[in-house]
Amino acid sequence: MRIRHRVLLVTIVIGAVLIGSVALTSLSSSSEGPMSHALDRLGTMFGSFEHRMRGQLQGPGRAADLTWFDAYRNDPEKLRHPDVVLLGAFDSGIPGTLDGVIGLEHSLSTTLPLIQIYTAWGDRPDQDFPLELVTAISDMGSVPVVTWEPWLSDFASDLHPQIPLRDQRDRHGMAAVASGEYDFYIDAWAAAAAKFHKPILVRLGHEMNDPYRYPWGPQNNTNTEYIAAWRHVVDRFRHANATNILWVWSPHVAYKYWETYYPGNEYVDWVATGALNFGPIAQWSQWWSFKEIFGQKYPMLAAFGKPVMVAEFGSLAVGGNRAAWYRDALGGLTSKYPAVHALLFFNVKDDQTVTYQKVDWTIDGDSAVLRAVRPVIKKWAPPNK
Numbered sequence: 001m002r003i004r005h006r007v008l009l010v011t012i013v014i015g016a017v018l019i020g021s022v023a024l025t026s027l028s029s030s031s032e033g034p035m036s037h038a039l040d041r042l043g044t045m046f047g048s049f050e051h052r053m054r055g056q057l058q059g060p061g062r063a064a065d066l067t068w069f070d071a072y073r074n075d076p077e078k079l080r081h082p083d084v085v086l087l088g089a090f091d092s093g094i095p096g097t098l099d100g101v102i103g104l105e106h107s108l109s110t111t112l113p114l115i116q117i118y119t120a121w122g123d124r125p126d127q128d129f130p131l132e133l134v135t136a137i138s139d140m141g142s143v144p145v146v147t148w149e150p151w152l153s154d155f156a157s158d159l160h161p162q163i164p165l166r167d168q169r170d171r172h173g174m175a176a177v178a179s180g181e182y183d184f185y186i187d188a189w190a191a192a193a194a195k196f197h198k199p200i201l202v203r204l205g206h207e208m209n210d211p212y213r214y215p216w217g218p219q220n221n222t223n224t225e226y227i228a229a230w231r232h233v234v235d236r237f238r239h240a241n242a243t244n245i246l247w248v249w250s251p252h253v254a255y256k257y258w259e260t261y262y263p264g265n266e267y268v269d270w271v272a273t274g275a276l277n278f279g280p281i282a283q284w285s286q287w288w289s290f291k292e293i294f295g296q297k298y299p300m301l302a303a304f305g306k307p308v309m310v311a312e313f314g315s316l317a318v319g320g321n322r323a324a325w326y327r328d329a330l331g332g333l334t335s336k337y338p339a340v341h342a343l344l345f346f347n348v349k350d351d352q353t354v355t356y357q358k359v360d361w362t363i364d365g366d367s368a369v370l371r372a373v374r375p376v377i378k379k380w381a382p383p384n385k
Helices: 002-028 034-058 061-065 067-073 076-080 099-108 131-139 173-178 183-196 223-239 290-295 298-302 322-330 367-379
Strands: 086-091 114-120 143-149 200-204 245-249 270-277 308-315 340-347
Touching (some): 067 076, 076 245, 114 131, 131 183, 183 223, 298 308, 308 322, 322 367
Parallel strands (some): 086 114, 086 340, 114 143, 200 245, 308 340
């Protein structure tokens, strides 16, 4: 009887996916505007349905491993004051698939309560509120961490005549955000986030003090403009009753004066930074220990009185003992850095964001690193797991 039930569920899943795919394909070729948003919602419905059916076929599985986390993912206030270290990851297969996260979990012999995604501001459908993806993450028992990047140049000039032309937008762009010129986009996100109800950690405009990398940085904006923009966005979300959103402020601590970009305790729930060891792959990098990258800055990060997140964590294999780097970084982390309550692996295979060559941050196939990591994170597992 059980086999017959499973076969029936498989048939339902396959049928629903096929029907949904045909419907979406036939409609999307001739649909724009409101219809495209309707199709996005339809796609979310089918994706969520497929995921739930797969969960029934496979049994409780992953979500059951995270029952200890239910208290956090159902209560934003508890997530603002965690008493454990929450592990997570970003995988380069996202948003296409979450399989890379599952594979990393199998390698680490753990289940990750946080899953990070990256999305940019703009007019494309994939720059709308990522309802399908955050729904899938939530259905799996985890909480999404959304790194939300204000690429103002991604908005079409003909659709938004009230904003500057593309080549003029970045200059004092954060002041324009603060003055409300992008509320058409912010408010749409806020409304969608409020309807989602469940907690989401939003890492808005990260590394805002890096003068080289992002257009929302100090080459185009002052720290006061950035702070005003941050507060304006948070206020718009609060006005939309999106109280399920937790705000993650994430400077680049390798550059000076990063603390002057802090938006204020009322507007920040978590403080974060990255800790990536590039090794000697470029003129600007060398083999840095976790203590040199993160530990020396920790006292200032902890001084804000917020839970601290290591939002991008990893080391390349070139230039030193990678397994020892991870062992030294994680060993005693909870005693050395007690304010750290989240650590997210940067599981990216072909990263070329700041280097000419592609570099590999993944650890799935590195048995020495896995042997160094597994025993430490096992100790962090909640007692009721």
